[in-house]
Amino acid sequence: MSVTSPDITRSDRTSFIETEERRELRSAVSALGARYGYREYVLPKARVGEPLTELWKDAAELGFLGVNLPEEYGGGGAGIYELALVQEELAAHGAGLLLVVVSPAICGTIIAKYGTDDQKRTWLPGLAAGTSIMAFGITEPDAGSNSHQITTTARRDGDDWIVRGNKVYISGVDQADAVLVVARTEDSRTGKLRPALFIVPTDTPGFERTRMHMDILEPDHQFTLFLDDVRLPSTALVGEAAAALMQLFAGLNPERILGAAMAVGQGRYALDAAVRFANERTVWKEPIGAHQGIAHPLAQVKIELDLAELMMRKAAVLYDEGDDFGAAEAANMAKYAAAEASIKALDQAIQTHGGAGLTQEYGLAAMLAAARIARVAPVSREMILNYVAQHSLGLPRSY
Template structure:
């Protein structure tokens, strides 16, 4: 189907390469593995060996030296073939981008080549039960112990933690005084480190990338585990969060394309009263509207990625793209299910189970309400509807974690 987005010749080659690999596996592979609780190791290895997972990472660390624009093509094209992989957003994108921008030469050398070729994986551990969208309110804390660090606390909804070799953990830097807000520090924490416990967190999302609660009980880390400087983690977090929002948009755009394509094919073939159902405006008009919405979301996603690659402040563009793409994909998928009638609710047609992933993108990685808050305050100049709380007293008594569940 003709769209609004125009790729360069190199981007077209990249998109075709991803499509070739994705077609080798297909939506059936994704859904069958997801239902069985299995992983997509073969697909991941193929993407890594083809240089697609690290397309945005520095050449000196095994990447292709391209940008977020190119990685968004990889993520979107996979989803457009019925393979919306959350791990592509987490491991090479969030974690890889943070390490490339802020990691020490030793950390970059140790992790980026593996993230780029798919032989190593990393999960991002930010979300907590009581902090939600407010990263300043995380209760997981890090304190210095000589040259080492001790990290304690808990995280929830950590995607693919069971597949990861390490977690990129966001923690409060309790040794650093700051009267304005809670300073953050970032650490690379091996998942097999003493004191790390992973607990499955069941959800309705049909995906190979499972969710976990992570407990960190007095985890001792060497000085090399710290990313950048202690207490300076907020810019580091956003080095990963804006790419995360752009790539979440790319997943949504891919799901939207997948849904519209499936519905169009069905509407051309399915006959009622001797004509294809696509001949009826009650079918064709909603599909045309869904196609327009998805294409506009793709343009917004491309604009946000290009702003990020150019070194501009891409926060507003990333938030708007994420909002538009999540809404467009949900609308497209709902309409595709409607076009299929009862068939749209059967596993055979691969639509109903995709709805949970599309719906997830409306809430994560940032809720639509927080997007609207951001645009209202930072783009439109309206008064803030929320305020960042000040840092608690220096004794840090409220930072002690609750008892850990075993």
């Protein structure tokens, strides 16, 4: 299935009933996810630390990975809503793709909005086709949630830029052709450092990566990056050197929305597994799902997952409509709600399975550990609460 630009009016976007094209997209993505599956494909790959290359290739060939990117560069011409839909449906089969969050959602969106014509021609066709992958480098050891404290710097040297610094927890660098690095330039008038974005090919001299060994089962790896006076041409700068904070958030809101979509999908996978087991497992006279001690917690999980999905859809609609403030608020809320619902769904699925829920056969314990990431990344639960308290409720800033 190829994805083409949808003719979606504002009333279509805000409807609780999805358009026929979106329903068809959901069905097609779900069919792809079912062909692979968690226990059959994803978990064995994760256990040996191999990326989901075959799934990525098939999703790319079907046009799913570039659904949000402009048609003129080979994308589907749709929006973040459609890309979140792709992520959710894959994750509902336990086959969510982490690099969908990074490559087309963050990097593709930023380049499509702020890149030069040459940058768009160079990178967007590959990102849309899935033949190129771009990682995203923002987190630093001493900055963490406070991106204002980033110390990776970029200075002018003639027409070139010299970038120096290091990053941590950067996903998928071993699969990437380049990393979109968040650095800071110095404002000569004020002496203050301003954020700026640079496309850094992974084979650039002075660019080094070291794999971080995480204590979770994931097919994608995390890396520490070292940029030792990396020389970049002037064409590596994305957008304006002094306007990157706005450009940065053009990618961070989609990151939160796609993260929420992945969490909702994982929660759906866990709930489906629990319901299936509860209908099949008989200990006394009837299946265990007939007992309220099993049924009620699963019903509660269903409610909370659906509520999280609604907020995720709202965030995607607002973002695609250009409401940046509304999208930021909704995206943070969606990410918070989806993370909590997903973790609860997996914990309850394990409880429903009893001892079987802790076995390698079902893989639920491994998925719970992976789902736990959503409480921490790409922004912690506590920072989301800070944001809502300050910006939604008007309370004094607490940090």
